[in-house]
Amino acid sequence: MTDALLEVRDLQVEFTTEDGIVAAVNGVSFSVQRGETLAIVGESGSGKSVSALAIMGLIEKPGRIAGGEITFEGRSLSSISERDYRKLRGGDLAMIFQDPLSSLNPAFRVGDQIAEALLTHTYEKKDAARRQAAALLDLVGIPQAGDRARDYPHQFSGGMRQRAMIAMAIANKPKLLIADEPTTALDVTIQAQVLEVLRKAQRETDAAMLLITHDLGVVAGMADRVVVMYAGRIVEEGTLDELFYEARHPYTLGLLNSLPRLDSDRRQPLRTIPGTPPSVLNLPPGCALAPRCLYVQDRCREERPELTAVGPETHRSACFRAAELPALAGAAMDVPS
Amino acid sequence: MLKYVLRRALYSIPVLILASMLIFVLVREFGTDPARARCGVSRDKQCIPRVEKELGLDQALPVQYVDYMTEFVQGHWGDSQRTGQSVDDSIRRALWDTTQLAFWAVLLSGGIAVAIGVYSASKPYSPGDYAFTGLAFAGLALPTFWLGLIMIQYFTYELQRWTGSADVIFRSIPFAEGPQNATQYFQELALPVFVLSVQLIAGWSRYQRSSMLEELNSDYIRTARAKGLPRRRVIWKHGLRNSLSALVTVMAIDVGALFGGLIITERVFSRPGMGTLLLSALQNGDTNILLPWMLVTGMFIIVFNLIADVMYGVLDPRVRVA
Amino acid sequence: MTSQHPGSRPGDRLTRQERMRESAAGGLAAAGSSGLLDTSIESDDALAIGEPVRSQWRLVLRRFLRHKLAVISMVILLLLGTMAVFASVISPYEFNPTLDAATLKEARQPPSWEHLAGTDKLGRDQFTRVLYALQKSLVVGLGVAFISVVIGVIVGSLAGYYGGWVDQAMMRFTDLVLVLPALAVLLILASNPDPTFFGLFDLPPATEVNGMIVVISILAWMPMARIVRGEYLSLREKEYVEAAVAAGAPARRIILRHLLPNTIGAIVVFGTLAVGLAIITEATLSFLGAGIQLPDVSLGNLISDAESTVGTDLAYLILFPGLMLFLVVLCVNFVGDGLRDALDPRAVK
Helix, strand or coil, X not given: CCXXXXXXXXXXXXXXXXXXXXXXXXXXXXXXXXXXXXXXXXXXXXXXXXXXXXXXXXXXXXXXXXXXXXXXXXXXXXXXXXXXXXXXXXXXEEEECCCHXXXXXXXXXXXXXXHHHHHHHCCCCHHHHHHHHHHHHHHCCCCCHHHHCCCCHXXXXXXXXXXXXXXXXXXXXXXXXXXXXXXXXXXXXXXXXXHHHHHHHHHHHCXXXXXXXXXXHHHHHHCCEEXXXXXXXXXXXXXXXXXXXXXXXXXXXXXXXXXXXXXXXXXXXXXXXXXXXXXXXXXXCCXXXXXXXXXXXXXXXXXXCCCEECCCCCCEECCCCHHHHHHHHHHHHHCCC | CHHHHHHHHHHHHHXXXXXXXXXXXXXHHHCCCHHHHHHCCCCCCCHHHHHHHHHCCCCCHHHHHHHHHHHHHCCCCCECCCCCCEHHHXXXXXXXXXXXXXXXXXXXXXXXXXXXXXXHHHCCCCHHHHHHHHHHHHHHHCCHHHHHHHHHHHHHHHHHHHHCCCCCCCCCCCCCCCCCCHHHHHHHHHHHHHHHHHHHHHHHHXXXXXXXXXXXXXXXXXXXXXCCCCHHHHHHHHHHHHHHHHHHHHHHHHHHHHHHHCHHHHHXXXXXXXXXXXXXXXXXXXXXXXXXXXHXXXXXXXXXXXXXXXXXXXXXXXXXHC | CCCCCCCCCHHHHHHHHHHHHHHHHCCCCCCCCCCXXXXXXXXXXXXXXXXXHHXXXXXXXHXXXXXXXXXXXXXXXXXXXXXXXXXXXXXXXXXXXXXXXXXXXXXXXXXXXXXXXXXXXXXXXXXXXXXXXXXXXXXXXHHHHHHHHHHHHHHHHHHHHHCHHHXXXXXXXXXXHHHCCHHHHHHHHHCCCCCEECCCXXXXXXXXXXXXXXXXXXXXXXXXXXXXXXXXXXXXXXXXXXXXXXXXXXXXXXXXXXXXXXXXXXXXXXXXXXXXXXXXXXXXXXXXXXXCCCCCCCXXXXXXXXXXXXXXXXXXXXXXXXXXXXXXXXXXXHHHHHHXXXXXXXXXX
């Protein structure tokens, strides 16, 4: 695994709040290979966005990286200078954020903002950068890109804005593209289009992608491998097929079950995971999911399960009852609610 | 963009008219009765009704208003009851004097306030920030007239004593014949400009700080950093640009208010200007000056409000479609 | 982590502009754009309805006590207030003694243990005079705050609840008044030796404390009304208010049970800051000669009386009244700031 593009080992990110120190990310490890798409799935508060910001080096007070190693192309990111980090950001390491309206500066033209990304890393002349910015907008499917480049963000529609953000992110041919909930703020009909643009952008640049989302539908269409996070930790990881067809963690099962399906009985209510995500301040000892888990046992409340392989080496789950789950879950799913 | 400006300008006209009505009611109805002022302690029972008829004050207020405004818009502002000079002359001269003081103070304060505000916002809750915050609080609580007198005490008199120079370095009153050269100009204006600037900087720097903090918490700042821009560029190019629209608007409005608001500074430093004009008019019962004074000041404020709106549109493209 | 971008909704832009204008022109005496006057409370549920009220206030108190500066200022204010109230007990001197040989003998003394702030050229003890002047300042400050809050809350409540033309009329009117330079307006009002309420009855002139309170309150209620109205407008969109309206609750009940309690924070902060502004305004007007006149003492006229001593050895006469004024207003502002934080710690400071 030494030629992994990105390797995160035992990452810990802490935030100091009025009420104490919160471990938003608590011992998370994963890796991304060149060209592959890894999806991080979880609810809000699970720590997925914070992990992404940590990789980019954008964790600011009151947060800090309290432990772990992040390695990019063999280089340890924890020990490089801010100057070198800046060379990576927007260059080899690029990020797309959730809300494109607030993520673009309202006072500057869209084309200029993309040109700024180019000028920071690969271009020197303003005119050339502007022309390239227009070309990029064209690449992401903005009609009349040359004219639209002179518009302001508020003159773009939501989908177009996100395309512009994608254009900005791939401008310098990144090796790793981090997309933090890229479609969450968009209409469902636009979501598919933007995902298509994202796929195209990835193809054009041969970039690896770290896709962060809570939407399993998005995962299904884009990811090669998936990592599921809960309360700051990874609870399951595996390939796309492994996770969707052979999930071995109650949380993952819960997420899958809550997806509305075309063939489900419409009279039945959508299944949800009972309870609410825990406050990361007061994590219970033992498994973080214990208060809400359908299959909880006493052991779960006392001991914390570690990630262990379940089947092929790529598939791991942090649950004591991982092996029994298919049987348990199968029985539960047949029972009409 | 032009449409936006025109729309705002058009909106100002009814505001001007309504403001003039309000001013008229204020001065005629709630201000000192000119007839009573003229008659003073006269025992003549007929004095007040007589003067009222003479001045047209016995008519209904709306009639008075129309009469007055017809004369006003033609430029017939009457003469000062005390000095006999034409009112528009007095006001014009006073405006020029006040403008100079305001101009230098705003120039000085604007730059300093922005710098302090940006610094404080980029390093919030740092010792430097706390220091500036403390100074701002002090500046806002300091009574201007007291600060003026203290400055005069220490920088006019004590300083002269301390340096043993023949003449004061910073003047507390203007030169009798007016400043003859740049040095004298500076000597006259230094203290009043300083006193005025303290107030302006205190208020504006706080405003800029909070406006900037809000902007720095925005998502586009995160995007700018994710693009690899250095922190300084992010603050000064992206953050400042968006917070300026708020500050500039407030500054324009405050500047407009300065034309009627330098009363204390002019009084303490014995400078001629709109403030001094108002005070003497009130003290001497020179009611002919009051109405034009208020109308002119109100006009300036409304015009500067308009300027504020326009600048906001220039700086924040989103507003232009509103 | 994702902040709501200012101006992301069209309605926001105008409110932000309005808000700027209010904090710019809402000062009583050119305090202007301080942001100190921005008493709007940002977060949605600073004092969420539904929690037991008693524990909420305890929480507020606890948060307030964490601001050392505000607490110290509160203590200082209480101390000064007590001194002012008991001035006749504390000081052996009169603030306006008969000018006989005994008094005149004490003239022109710099501060000493007998005369803590020295004496003026007529032998009057400054410390005493300042204490009595402080009495007036505090009465004016509290009086103005009280009246402007009461009127402002009533008018603002009506405008904010009913909306429509009532609201528009109130906003247009206060907009217009805020266009005028405040100090000038106050001077014009205060210079009137026999003011009347629209010709119906006489009002005390500004040379008396009551008259001063009236004059300043005429302008002071407007920012409060706008603040209350603003809060109501945003509160009205909350679900629990919509529910109450849909259930047919009468206006009075909605206002008193839902809208007003959630606005208390902004009201308290404004009221506190209004005290400081009123005190400075009164001092300014008295300094300029349009307010309290000698031999009645005010912090303002004590300073103007001492103006001629600048540059002489009697200059200490200017120091003490001004220092007192500065200290009081500074403390009031700190307390107001602490209150604003205690009532809503999530607002951008």
